[in-house]
Amino acid sequence: MAFRYINPGYAELLSTSGGTTVTGKQYSKTGVSFWQPEDHKGLTFSEVPTEFYAKLDMYLKNPQNASDVRLEIGIGFGNWVRVYPHRGKWDIEGHDASTVFDIYETADFVRSDAVNTLWFHIKQGRNNDGIFHVIVNEREICNKRDRNFWYANDTYANTITVLSKNDDILISNLIFSDEEINPKEQVVMLPVKETQTNMTDCGDGSYEATAANQELLQTVDIAALSTQYGADSRVTGISLIGNPAYRTAEGLCALTAIEKSGGTVTEYRRHVVEQNPNSTVMDTRTVSMTIAEVAGRQFGWRAGT
Known part of the structure; x- marks a missing residue:
């Protein structure tokens, strides 16, 4: 399959009706953003992408005031990047068949009460050729190309999870594809x-x-x-x-x-x-x-x- 999904920040453009759109240029470069609280919901396809690229912005509020919130972007049952507050800081974690990375010390490159950018590439593989690659705010925090995991038979294999439990994390500027996305690409509202x-x-x-x-x-x-x-x-x-x-x-x-x-x-x-x-x-x-x-x-x- 070949697909490309572009969303400036409207919850209504997801495959689920549980999200809420928020307006405000302080939360998004496009002026709109959303949160979507349902697990394993986001976009549903008729086929399973064997490779998945994601680029999005996330407005992160002060983690000391955030509660019961996490962001998850991923595919299948347990293949995701997660952002959540931990001991007054934003923690970033990656997971496929097992934990790929877990970074607690993010204060030097993750901004609070500001828009941050996440770029993510995942490709399933069975012969030590799976890929898990993550860039946050232009900093490469993970680039593993020797992973063993296979999500094609997962319960949610054809679902891209786009999750934010509440408005402490607001999502916008989404570009999803099964073909490469340049980390410099962004969504622009055309005048x-x-x-x-x-x-x-x-x-x-x-x-x-x-x-x-x-x-x-x-x-x-x-x-x-x-x-x-x-x-x-x-x-x-x-x-x-x-x-x-x-x-x-x-x-x-x-x-x-x-x-x-x-x-x-x-x-x-x-x-x-x-x-x-x-x-x-x-x-x-x-x-x-x-x-x-x-x-x-x-x-x-x-x-x-």
């Missing part, structure tokens, strides 16, 4: 320069489709992006998010992700939306281009049955 649509503008930032084939297309503010990140910066993935996105009756029931470049419109995945006003849709794909090459493209949705 919109212009919106073109034949849907009904509800006046509050939302739009309502009343007929099939109505479209909503948005143009990215390339000048603003280039000023902040540089026109030559690489774009490795694009995620379109409708939050909320729902249908009010039978008939129109789907949104198809589209991209328009010049006179050509390209369709991507079709998503059937729910009647729940809190439901969301997301379409993610891998790309390879620079910020400058995004110019002239429009991204959005087409309503359908």
